[in-house]
Amino acid sequence: MSPAFDKVHQLLKQLPGLGHRSAERVAMHLIVEKPERLEPLCSALREAAEKLHRCPVTGNLTEGEFCEIYADIARRKEIVCVVETVPDLMAIERSGAYRGVYHVLHGKLSPLHGVGPNDLNFMPLATRIENGEVNELILALSNDIEGEATCHYIQDELLAGRDDISISRIGFGLPSGGGIVFADAATLRNALEGRKKF
């Protein structure tokens, strides 16, 4: 339509979750409908990018030295939930079901996409384990081959010979509110394998 609009559209389409039309909608919104929202958004993004950094222990994002959850004395430091991304961590926090701390890997092992152990945030987790800070590890990684491979790597490399640390992987199965008829075959297989005595 116009080179300036097309450039915005192109850049917005690169953002995760935005397709051709949703990028078009957001562009129209910020350029024409509510241009007064443009500067506050850009300066908030810039400020956040400057202030936020990874917690050196947990990999979570923080404005302070350590992340809020790790710094919270009420959280059980010896229980560590390993997640791929910060939004995963936020989702678990929203569930309100967890009182331990976290470790964020910032990805999962994926030889196909060239992601090896050195590309992920394993080191601080290895240090916590070596220092005897951990006695339970909960793996909350994706239910796919790459999540599986990452779980095995942690078990084989980081926990080798450490029988004092219990390790578990979160349960897979039917989502809450999900009817059998809507579940795909892989989910149903997981749900059947993960069945519990009733």
Add this chain to the structure above:
Amino acid sequence: MSPAFDKVHQLLKQLPGLGHRSAERVAMHLIVEKPERLEPLCSALREAAEKLHRCPVTGNLTEGEFCEIYADIARRKEIVCVVETVPDLMAIERSGAYRGVYHVLHGKLSPLHGVGPNDLNFMPLATRIENGEVNELILALSNDIEGEATCHYIQDELLAGRDDISISRIGFGLPSGGGIVFADAATLRNALEGRKKF
């Protein structure tokens, strides 16, 4: 998680089509994963907001004096397709099925949301009609009560006594590739009413 992150998240959630989680994902992407994309996006948005304005004739966005489509001598100026928004116009352009020009209302009549005739871009369309520039009007407005009301307003107020101008509304019915079983009742009613001799 952090005040700076929360502020970004809050502002992103106000954008059309972004919910809680998709805003979280975009924020993470621009703040942490690909911060190098932040400045190009902000400056592209700023540049577009500065350069783009409404075409005084059609209401479409343009960097020049008139919009590209209206300025194109190959387009038939006497056929005008009336749409609610610029993305609607873009969608029709993508279909490749239309060789006339457009008029963008920038909304639809909605007494419930306080949108009256003075809030929409009717004036330049009335001028085009009065000047005898139009001999066919195609109404490509939403298939809902507000779209319907807007069609009636155009017919009653802008085209009153103008039998020389033909007016039509785009067809409603089953979407391309859509099976009967997936269509809702209102769509099926429209499809039945809009049936054509085969």
